[in-house]
Amino acid sequence: MKALIVALIISTSFTYAFAQQAKLETVVKKETKSEQEIIQLSKDKWDWMSSKDAEKLDKLFDEKSVFVHMGGSWGKKQELDVIKSGGIWYKKADIHETSVNIIENTAIILTKMDLVAVVGGNEVTNPFIVTEVFVKKSGTWKLGSLSFTKTMTPEKK
Structure with a gap:
């Protein structure tokens, strides 16, 4: 016993x-290797948006991609046109926190940030939670959706 x-x-x-x-x-x-890869791709995207690198963004954005901003929503062509023309200059994304969930061939990224942008010639800083949806097609991640949700207070580290 x-x-x-x-x-x-x-x-x-x-x-x-x-x-x-x-x-x-x-x-x-x-993070898994896939999660690290998609987080890095998201960071690269912010750099490309800041430098107005429409060629790299054109390859990244899916043909059916959608973009939701404070002032409206539109597709790939309009987003690239806005970036090229300087209508919105994503000057600096001050990223505070990023998380990613991968569901089969779809990655959902949530990023808390303060975004410094030039809109209509005026520099503005807004606190956002940004949602990005990437879809893996033929072994390559493509951005399917990018949505900005403004938060009430700045995101601080």
Whole structure:
């Protein structure tokens, strides 16, 4: 009987230890290679938008992509035209937090940021949560949607 009780205590201890380790791994989750790849692609996109690199953005944006801004929504051609013309200059994306969820061939990125932009010749800074949806097509990630949601207070580190 004593051996059974000792075995039960040891078994319970191991189960608890493994549960605590699993909990710790959940809290300290590292991004997978695919998640790292898509986060880097998102960061590159902000750099390309800042430098008005319409050629790289044209390759990244899917033909059916949509863009939702504070002042309206439109498709790929209009977004590229706005960037080329300087109608909106995404001057600097001050990124504070990024998370990504990959569901099969779709990646959803949420980014908390303060965006410095020049709109109609006026420099403005707005706190946003930006939602990006990427779809993997023929082994390549394409941006399908980019939406800005203005938050009430600036995102600070």
